Amino acid sequence: MALLETRKLTAFYRDFQALFGIDTRLEAGETVAIIGANGAGKSTYLKAITGLLGGEPESVWFDGKPIGALAPAEIMQLGISMVPEGRRLFPSMTVEENLLIGNYGRSVPGHWSIEAIFELFPRLRERRHQSSTTLSGGEQQMTAIGRALMSNPRVLLCDEISLGLAPIVIRDIYQALPRIKATGTSVMLVEQDIVQAMKVADRIYCFQEGRISLTGNPSALTREQIHVAYFGS
């Protein structure tokens, strides 16, 4: 039984259908990457899992239970946490407050605490009392990841964590992923940066216009296959 599964997941924005029957699986301890071009439906897919779109009960399963119709706060309490696209830190709060709000709905014992986050991203310790609006893009992303980890989630959903960041910062952030994985958290990454995604993922799904165009182990896929799945033939 997969830890997180979508079954024939569809999503609509009014009359526009963004996802067409998406079937995906994330096993416990696994890192899965969702790749695809802009507008392929990747972010919509994550929003649907977190309950922000409100869907059919049996379109999303977590730990053997249907969660597709639960409210976002209920889904978070089960142990699914998200790093949203564009970081979306709370602007009125300091770095520390942004981290502390991360476990508001779910406070369970586990590896992640504010101290553990500061060990993962030491720069945040220096900035802890600073307003989140004064941080660099990379520091904001670290805070957003830390905030999502504070609840000791079983599944961490990451939406475009490399977007808009300098390559050296992207490297720092991606270096944290294996350490997150080592704590037993399963990771679902949505990425446009195929190279980064392929390096860390156990498995990938490629989305194209709201459908899965390719799936497999990164090492078993050829450039040609990915090119076709990404851009269309």
Place this chain on the structure above:
Amino acid sequence: MIGWIDTVIQGVLLGGLYALFAVGLSLIFGIMRLVNLAHGDLIVLAAFVILVISRALGLNIFVALVLAAPILFGIGYALQHFLLNRTLGRDILPPLLVTFGLSIIVQNGLLEAFSADSRRLDADALETASIALGGGLAVGVMPLMTLVSAVAVIFALNYLFYRLPLGRAFRATSDDPEIAQLMGVDNRRIFALAMGLAMVVTAIAALYLGTRATFDPSIGPARLLYAFEAVIIGGLGSLWGTLAGGVIIGLAQTIGAHINPEWQILAGHVAFLVVLVLRPRGLFPRAVD
């Protein structure tokens, strides 16, 4: 000269009352972007609740306030949970229309239950008690308690917002309701708690309203206006700003009245307009809106 100093002191103290009117409004707008047009009538409702409890049980009004606070919290929670949450969305018109309707319902409900007679909350000896400041100046104990209560309420709310997890959830919801949900914050429950809390503040405001002057079911809208002006002068989202706004209106009114008693109300509104022209976002706007 003594007359002017006294005017300024009285103005600052009156500002405490306006700040208390305004804090509930500011809280609700800050957290859920809801403009509650029934706020003034809810203050009057709270005054009647305190009156009924104090008369029925023969209690001092301060004890009656302690009993009224949880009842009003419940009314606020239920109001938000069953009615106002349904009006919140992208369109700003439904909450305005519904709270306007609520204002009419509360006014007429109070009129039906209590008639149009003027009432007062009786604070016994405190009403006439005063503290001499020397030089012929004195401050009333009740007006002083009003200002002290306003400051204490704002301290308590700031403590909640900046020190406690629930306060962080309030701020998170205010900053970004969508992302707050991803932190496990149930926005609708937060909104209901905020409205309950605002009603408790309203009850404190109502106690001082009812002891300072008489009240009847029709006076709510004017209190709403003062509250609005205080919030906007202070700048949306800042409770200390709201206190400053209340004090500015209070000062303008007492100074206006000192020059000519007919100018009291007008002077408050003029001060509001002047601030609006000079600082359209208020004196202490939030850095991030």
